[in-house]
Amino acid sequence: MSPSQPSSALPLGLTVREDGRPGRPKPPRHLADLSLAERREAVTGLGERPFRADQLSRQYFSRLTDDPADMTDLPQATREQLAGALLPRLLTAEKELACDDGTTRKTLWRTFDHAAVESVLMRYPGRVTMCVSSQAGCGMACPFCATGQAGLTRNLSTGEIVEQVVAGARALARDEIPGGPGRVSNVVFMGMGEPLANYRNVIQAVRRLTEPAPSGLGISARGVTVSTVGLVPAIGRLADEGLPVTLAVSLHSPDDEGRDELVPVNRRWKVAEVLDAAWGYAETTGRRVSIEYALIRDVNDQAWRADLLGDLLSGHLAHVNLIPLNPTPGSRWTASRPEDQDEFVARLEAHGVPVTVRDTRGREIDGACGQLAASAS
Ligand code: SAH
Numbered sequence: 412m413s414p415s416q417p418s419s420a421l422p423l424g425l426t427v428r429e430d431g432r433p434g435r436p437k438p439p440r441h442l443a444d445l446s447l448a449e450r451r452e453a454v455t456g457l458g459e460r461p462f463r464a465d466q467l468s469r470q471y472f473s474r475l476t477d478d479p480a481d482m483t484d485l486p487q488a489t490r491e492q493l494a495g496a497l498l499p500r501l502l503t504a505e506k507e508l509a510c511d512d513g514t515t516r517k518t519l520w521r522t523f524d525h526a527a528v529e530s531v532l533m534r535y536p537g538r539v540t541m542c543v544s545s546q547a548g549c550g551m552a553c554p555f556c557a558t559g560q561a562g563l564t565r566n567l568s569t570g571e572i573v574e575q576v577v578a579g580a581r582a583l584a585r586d587e588i589p590g591g592p593g594r595v596s597n598v599v600f601m602g603m604g605e606p607l608a609n610y611r612n613v614i615q616a617v618r619r620l621t622e623p624a625p626s627g628l629g630i631s632a633r634g635v636t637v638s639t640v641g642l643v644p645a646i647g648r649l650a651d652e653g654l655p656v657t658l659a660v661s662l663h664s665p666d667d668e669g670r671d672e673l674v675p676v677n678r679r680w681k682v683a684e685v686l687d688a689a690w691g692y693a694e695t696t697g698r699r700v701s702i703e704y705a706l707i708r709d710v711n712d713q714a715w716r717a718d719l720l721g722d723l724l725s726g727h728l729a730h731v732n733l734i735p736l737n738p739t740p741g742s743r744w745t746a747s748r749p750e751d752q753d754e755f756v757a758r759l760e761a762h763g764v765p766v767t768v769r770d771t772r773g774r775e776i777d778g779a780c781g782q783l784a785a786s787a788s
Contacts, residue, residue: 441500441570447626468625475581501574508776513589515773526564530575540597543575546604557739558603566609572616581611597634607645640676641685650695659701664711693728705734714745717755721762730765
């Protein structure tokens with residue numbers, strides 16, 4: 412089954428579809444939605460020479476501007492016309508919140524149809540990570556995740572995804588983030604949405620982000636992480652794209668009973684199937700898979716679950732990323748006790764499984780994992 416088609420096999424209430432609701436107006440066409448060849452065609456259709464598409468693309472991806480006034484290599488009338496046709500404003504910043512002395516910054520965006528979308532920039536010594544959204548809302552309904560509570564509004568277009576990264580790159584280039592002018596080195600699809608449920612647009616966005624200018628932004632594919640609840644057929648498809656991105660699988664429980672609760676799509680694709688798909692991905696790409704595990708006090712942090720997880724992962728090309736639960740408003744769940752977390756780590760290590768504990772960057776501004784939600788802003 413293709414993940415992009417509605418599926419009657421999914422549990423009730425879960426939605427996996429390519430274009431959001433039928434009849435919904437589409438975001439305006441943007442050059443980031445198009446390959447360079449398609450941009451040249453579009454420009455020709457507007458009565459301009461094809462190389463103007465390259466110039467316009469460099470303005471957007473290298474100079475990081477969409478303002479015709481900056482585009483001095485293009486004749487004035489041409490800039491206005493081309494920018495008007497291919498660089499529409501896709502996202503409008505409604506709110507910005509910063510913490511960690513300004514090195515973590517969350518932006519709440521509004522799309523052309525007023526959907527709320529969030530992205531987070533995190534600057535660390537030597538790298539900058541942009542956490543981006545692939546959908547407005549999410550249809551996967553994981554009960555511990557704020558985005559999951561509100562349901563899916565719609566898929567984001569390729570341009571809407573890319574623009575979140577370009578906005579971060581622009582802020583860095585213009586020295587707006589403490590630490591001096593910089594570049595985006597990493598992109599993680601860990602904001603709102605299930606990236607593999609918006610497969611086509613997400614793959615195209617990855618291509619735009621990783622292709623060098625004038626086609627795209629020129630970020631290394633190795634710096635890109637696609638995080639999924641475990642849509643098994645889509646993981647197989649991703650492995651065959653020839654894109655060396657890191658795959659992160661949100662496991663959260665090593666047994667089906669626990670995972671059925673925490674990640675409802677597990678009722679469709681079981682732990683064993685998800686891990687098989689992950690090992691297939693590792694084999695095809697040679698890339699180590701990241702197993703995401705939000706530690707929830709007395710829910711999934713028991714020693715026996717650590718041992719079971721260790722058994723399942725040992726000998727495979729994987730590492731575990733433990734995320735202390737970021738409690739969401741109204742949730743009955745909270746993060747694990749420090750001693751339980753330590754025990755969990757120790758047991759995984761005893762199985763020879765590499766494990767890291769995720770920092771909780773952005774927590775104070777509701778910008779940490781699972782806290783991105785329109786209603787929280
Ligand atoms: N839909 C994708 C991306 C979601 S966000 C996925 O499920 O992988 C990225 C990670 O944050 C996922 O592993 C998700 O399960 C986790 N997450 C969601 N809510 C969280 C919370 N409240 N605390 C900690 N991690 C959370």
